[in-house]
Amino acid sequence: MKNFPVFVFPVSLEFYLNARHTHKQLLTVYNPYDFPVNFKVLCTSPNKFTVIDPEGVIAAQSCIDIVVRYTQPSAAHCNSTEKFRITMYDRNTQQALGKRDVPTKLLEGEPISANLESLSDSFHPLSTRSTPIRAVEEHKDHRVTCTHTPYHREQQPVNVVAVAVSICCIAALLLPTQPEPVTSSQWPDWLHIGSNLKLVFSFVLGLVSMLVLRP
CATH class of the missing domain: 2.60.40.10 (Immunoglobulins)
Known part of the structure; x- marks a missing residue:
């Protein structure tokens, strides 16, 4: 079986x-x-x-x-x-x-279920009106009422150092790239930077932007 x-x-x-x-x-x-x-x-x-x-x-x-x-x-x-x-x-x-x-x-x-209606508590309909959320906690004879108020984010001060670093990175990215012929450029020779260095400035600019713009 x-x-x-x-x-x-x-x-x-x-x-x-x-x-x-x-x-x-x-x-x-x-x-x-x-x-x-x-x-x-x-x-x-x-x-x-x-x-x-x-x-x-x-x-x-x-x-x-x-x-x-x-x-x-x-x-x-x-x-x-x-x-x-x-x-x-x-x-x-x-x-x-x-x-x-x-x-x-x-x-x-x-x-016994036949007498449950007479022994049960009295139930009433609930109001559909929306009310603020309140948490009430009782401890012995003391009552503590906690009211949740809307949360407002405080305005954070502007990070001056981060802004300055961002401006420097943007200026560096606008400079000509080193492989360009020097004769065809109006910039001095020492202002030409390599592509690897520009990648570093781009990375730093991204980190600073996340730091400034994050909530």
Whole structure:
């Protein structure tokens, strides 16, 4: 027998003797696999329950709802545990793939959830008006209120040295390149600089520009 997990919700069933609406419940069986499977429902006390469609097929990546009815609720059956077993089978070989047991119990009285509305807190709708974000922290008898105000960036002073370096780098980049013929240039011989030196000035100008323009 293969050991495929069988997914069933809920994992247990509780019926209440004095609440007739609980005598009919649903079991949802999931098939998350990429192939269809057959299923079959068995019970330890079939005389107490009626199951609609206890056998069938679940398509790939689908689920089905199984209706379970408690047909003979009585005080003598209270607090006794029965079980449903859901077994999945391979459609071709009819080999069992996996199983899951779901315990059931008949309880006296009514479910507690019937009185939740009277015991719960009073809830009211929230206003849709936008309000400033406030964080309130209480510690014993002291209350501290923190209000987030808009952040304004202070104006930074202009870096005079960076501006001066930038002007020098720009002036150096405007000078003629050294390989140019000296006769065709109006600049003195000593003002001709090499291309490698211009690359250095360009790099320095880029660093200074990032320093000046960064937020």
